[in-house]
Amino acid sequence: MINAIGGIGIFLLGMSMLTNGLKGIAGETLKKWLHTFTKGTFTSLLTGFLMTILVQSSTATTILTVGFVSAGLLTFMQSIGIIIGANIGSTSTGWIISLLGFKISLQAMSLPMIAFGVFIQYVAPSDFKKYGGVFTGFGLLFLGIDLLQKGMESAQNWINFDSLNTDSWLSVFLLIGIGIVMTIIMQASSAAMAATLTALFAGAIDFEQAAFLVVGQNIGTTATAIVASIGSSIAAKRTAATHLLFNVVTAVIVTIFIGYILQFVKFLTVALVGSFDETVGLALFHTLFSVFGAIIFVPFTKQFSMLLLKLLPEKANALTRNLDDQLVSIPSAALEVAYQTLLQIMEQLTDAILELLDAKKVTSSFEKKVRDVEEAILSVRKFLNEVQSDSTKLRNQHVAIIHVLDHITRLVSVLREQQKVEGIFHHEKLMKKWHKTLEQINESYASEEKLIEMEQVLEKTAHKIAEERRTRRRKYYERTAVRETKLDVAMSKVQALLWIDRLVYHYWRAFSRLVEFKKGAEIEESTNFRDVETM
Numbered sequence: 146m147i148n149a150i151g152g153i154g155i156f157l158l159g160m161s162m163l164t165n166g167l168k169g170i171a172g173e174t175l176k177k178w179l180h181t182f183t184k185g186t187f188t189s190l191l192t193g194f195l196m197t198i199l200v201q202s203s204t205a206t207t208i209l210t211v212g213f214v215s216a217g218l219l220t221f222m223q224s225i226g227i228i229i230g231a232n233i234g235s236t237s238t239g240w241i242i243s244l245l246g247f248k249i250s251l252q253a254m255s256l257p258m259i260a261f262g263v264f265i266q267y268v269a270p271s272d273f274k275k276y277g278g279v280f281t282g283f284g285l286l287f288l289g290i291d292l293l294q295k296g297m298e299s300a301q302n303w304i305n306f307d308s309l310n311t312d313s314w315l316s317v318f319l320l321i322g323i324g325i326v327m328t329i330i331m332q333a334s335s336a337a338m339a340a341t342l343t344a345l346f347a348g349a350i351d352f353e354q355a356a357f358l359v360v361g362q363n364i365g366t367t368a369t370a371i372v373a374s375i376g377s378s379i380a381a382k383r384t385a386a387t388h389l390l391f392n393v394v395t396a397v398i399v400t401i402f403i404g405y406i407l408q409f410v411k412f413l414t415v416a417l418v419g420s421f422d423e424t425v426g427l428a429l430f431h432t433l434f435s436v437f438g439a440i441i442f443v444p445f446t447k448q449f450s451m452l453l454l455k456l457l458p459e460k461a462n463a464l465t466r467n468l469d470d471q472l473v474s475i476p477s478a479a480l481e482v483a484y485q486t487l488l489q490i491m492e493q494l495t496d497a498i499l500e501l502l503d504a505k506k507v508t509s510s511f512e513k514k515v516r517d518v519e520e521a522i523l524s525v526r527k528f529l530n531e532v533q534s535d536s537t538k539l540r541n542q543h544v545a546i547i548h549v550l551d552h553i554t555r556l557v558s559v560l561r562e563q564q565k566v567e568g569i570f571h572h573e574k575l576m577k578k579w580h581k582t583l584e585q586i587n588e589s590y591a592s593e594e595k596l597i598e599m600e601q602v603l604e605k606t607a608h609k610i611a612e613e614r615r616t617r618r619r620k621y622y623e624r625t626a627v628r629e630t631k632l633d634v635a636m637s638k639v640q641a642l643l644w645i646d647r648l649v650y651h652y653w654r655a656f657s658r659l660v661e662f663k664k665g666a667e668i669e670e671s672t673n674f675r676d677v678e679t680m
Contacts, residue, residue, distance in 0.1 A: 155292060321400070334363070410426050468486060515557060
């Protein structure tokens with residue numbers, strides 16, 4: 146009993162370390178896969194399948210998918226295919242256990258792997274420590290299975306499934322319920338599957354009982370996504386709903402036709418290994434469960450997505466609805482969502498500035514837009530505070546995003562200054578040129594190529610404004626010295642000019658850092674043409 150419980154705990158720890166290590170190694174690769182290979186339902190399904198096998202976690206695949214849907218890089222319909230594929234990919238753990246776990250001495254293999262993994266984590270450079278986590282995770286996973294096997298040898302003494310006859314619907318529902326509870330308690334379908342396979346191998350349960358436990362575990366695995374979606378973005382809620390409906394509907398259909406399916410499983414198992422191996426058969430049943438679900442759902446992906454979009458419409462704040470706390474565990478996805486959020490904030494600020502220039506006064510609409518941005522800034526700060534980047538490229542992008550946030554914060558402060566209206570009236574020609582530039586920028590937000598072009602335009606504009614500020618400031622003071630202009634008027638014009646300079650500078654730097662994020666490189670802050678007082 147103690148061995149079994151300890152084995153489950155060590156298995157879960159191993160899965161966690163393995164998944165985190167693989168996510169760290171493959172994070173950027175997964176990101177590129179999602180963006181490149183999800184053009185249709187079949188490719189989306191295949192992508193979800195391969196990604197989950199790669200990181201050994203359907204949850205990691207699901208969270209990364211949510212991030213891309215939130216960032217607008219995937220449609221919700223594409224995400225359905227990925228989630229279905231992830232369900233199929235998650236069955237790979239059962240195959241590893243059934244083919245290796247009961248055929249070789251796991252303890253003899255696991256301990257050297259743990260030792261080697263810990264050694265790497267202690268002595269390797271920071272960028273390579275994640276490889277140590279993978280080795281340690283694999284070792285702990287196999288050690289956990291070994292302890293489970295030893296614990297299950299006496300399982301008949303503390304588990305009695307003899308009274309649960311699978312010919313009775315009451316017993317069937319009870320077995321499914323036990324499977325659900327197992328997964329919820331362990332918070333991992335892989336651990337529940339490992340425990341079921343080990344119990345089957347030890348003879349504590351028979352094959353039919355194990356199959357119904359697996360049906361329940363497939364329903365129970367949706368609990369993690371449901372709990373994680375509470376208080377999260379609408380994209381997370383839709384993803385959780387997709388996961389739930391897919392597994393529940395498939396479970397109902399599989400339960401109804403369980404007799405025929407188990408006969409088919411036995412036939413295939415014999416064809417694969419030459420005789421009926423119950424543990425291999427259960428791994429095959431687990432895979433067929435998800436495959437049957439895919440066959441049922443894939444032809445109706447469009448209708449399914451429309452139903453969920455109708456049931457769960459978008460209600461969140463337009464600027465912060467994509468900031469899902471569940472994404473912070475995958476830095477590449479979290480930073481992508483932060484980038485898209487800040488891009489939307491810049492669009493809104495552009496609209497607000499144009500509205501201020503057109504009206505030549507502070508309107509209620511302008512106030513609302515700026516107030517929404519201020520609230521969004523606080524949300525982005527809170528979100529980024531939880532993200533930890535674990536590679537050089539991600540750290541550079543992370544720093545670029547923080548610079549964007551800093552300059553947007555300063556830009557909002559500039560828009561709150563009293564000189565804004567004076568700037569419009571005192572320097573009308575200058576503001577007209579700025580108005581024209583902003584209109585061009587407004588048309589560039591939909592294209593990365595245009596964003597890069599406009600960044601260069603903004604840099605030239607910022608340099609010109611800085612030069613204008615230096616030249617005009619001296620002229621205003623010279624006119625005051627010869628009493629051509631009153632000192633109060635000159636000071637007011639200078640203050641208005643300084644406001645315009647700060648406005649353009651921080652807008653340019655925020656915009657520039659957004660472009661740098663997409664390039665994946667960090668460039669030192671350019672301040673050689675600035676005066677300290679105008680920052």
